[in-house]
Amino acid sequence: MSDKPMRKGITTGTCAAAAAKAAVLAWQGQHVTTVEVVSPQGVALVAPVAESHVVADGGVAWVIKDAGDDPDITNGVKIVAAVRVADEPGIVIKAGEGVGTVTKPGLAVPVGEPAVNSGPRTMITKAVEDCLPPGKGAIVTISIPDGERLAARTLNPILGIAGGLSIIGTTGIVEPMSEEAFKNSLVPQISVVQALGYDEIVFAPGKIGQDIAINRYGLPAETVVQTSNFIGHMLENAVKYGMRRVLLFGHLGKIVKVSAGVFHTHNRMADARLETLAAYLAASGAPQAAIKEVLDSTTTEAAMPIIARYNMTAVYQVLAERASVRAMRYVFGDLTVGTVIVTLKGEILGLDQTAREIGGHLGWNVPIE
Template structure:
């Protein structure tokens, strides 16, 4: 795979399931028309760049042709990397181009997503990419027929269990996604988009009380502690605390409980709304000041101020309840101020030994 004019850097860019499905469709359609499925095809991405895709599997029958592209997300930790995205193309009467999902492609079952319930989880931009590319191939060959296009991904059902699809109400497989055609490694925009989608789906299902977790471990612990909440209430927000609470306000949420480990929660207590290491760091004088306010031993206060990590601080204070509660109340205060008191805020700080 080769994408033109991608910025150079240490991390390798990849391409979306939507781009793969489009390239596979183009190869299959060319094969159906000419009797020869090409070894590679070039497609135009939504960002107005061209990408060249190698074609993996090829099959040419009397009434259809199919081809596949190996999904490669570059250096992004994308669980769909390694799947083959197939397109099977049939000629059909009339001029309509019908695009459906087959085995391994999910079906939408809930409101709030870009695709209506009952339809295959092929998002609008990939749908336009596939249709537009197919129309161009037909026009280039002077053909006025309609098409029936089946997109499928063997193994997609198993892979989808490791995505947020089940939580979003997409069952039976992966989604065909992508607004640019390109996968940016560790993309901030992708994570933020998934947070917004999760909020919208939950609101459409009359859920207005949310649990925001800062990572996989805090998410697992939160589900044990708050086991009365529905699955859709739990949203892993990573470092995007400020962004997430603002989007929660936008969709009309009532409350947010934020759950995380002491390091990131200490940043929140300081008023940092972006919790990434590049954007904020913990001030250990801030933590030692908390120890002073609750009248901890002077030697402990000094040790806290000289600590290198928040984990070290927690060991020094042995998760002192008064200290943790003070930190928790500061988080609630900061987020309440940040949201202008429009959300009910609560916080839970997870211990490293899985206690609370």
């Protein structure tokens, strides 16, 4: 394994600021190959400029995003700034093709504004003002030609950012993605739910569970958010954002871990799925042959027919109840939690009474028993 340090990159915000500055310089007759911009923390950053040219009343330039060794979806994309110089002071930032517009409250940018966060706004404004003549202003339109297609593979549609990607970056520099950074990228989903006026939220570990919750059982799409493997982290943030009740909604393979008190559910971190299933089956009176067959299974999905064959399907409700208890214990009782366990095809295996109450309040279409 190499111990070579991972290479840092530049954020979309740095790219946009650099392109905007290069566009103004092109308007002034200077066609540069690199520009220096300043991060919100006052750090000078140098970015290469791919192209710049003059247009009527201004200039256009673009920068190719270099994310370093970070697996960033925007790595290699073209970030374009078209600057129209105005006779009045002030910098106006607009969203062009492939840059999203905020459509839901709860984000750092108000509804109706381009999805350009405050750090990049500061960088773009300073970069343009630094090279404009006194008394002049500018309208800066940021575009990402492939942005709308790429945005479909991000959380933007869930967060209410329509039409493209976000221009983000608090420091101007991309640090290679850490687990902590990924965890924190999930949290804005909760703030959007809160801003829409909900104090109940549905946590689905993955896209399959999210789709089942919305499309099959009619839970409001705006309340259903993905946790990935970081269920504990998201529960803590649900408390932070004032949520009152949480509905855990997911596949047996994930939820059974929560039943065992595992709140980081990646299989390399903790994988006691079958052991937990076997323990609860044993506690429910399953014969030893059933326990052995479950432990010999490769997945929880493969264990389901075995559990059915031994008429032990009541264990799923026990596991749902236990997952809720462990989740509430994890946040010291600051949330009320209900749990639904589903198959990959979307059939409900088990759920507890609290799940029925939360789901019913949110208007799902699960029959009342």
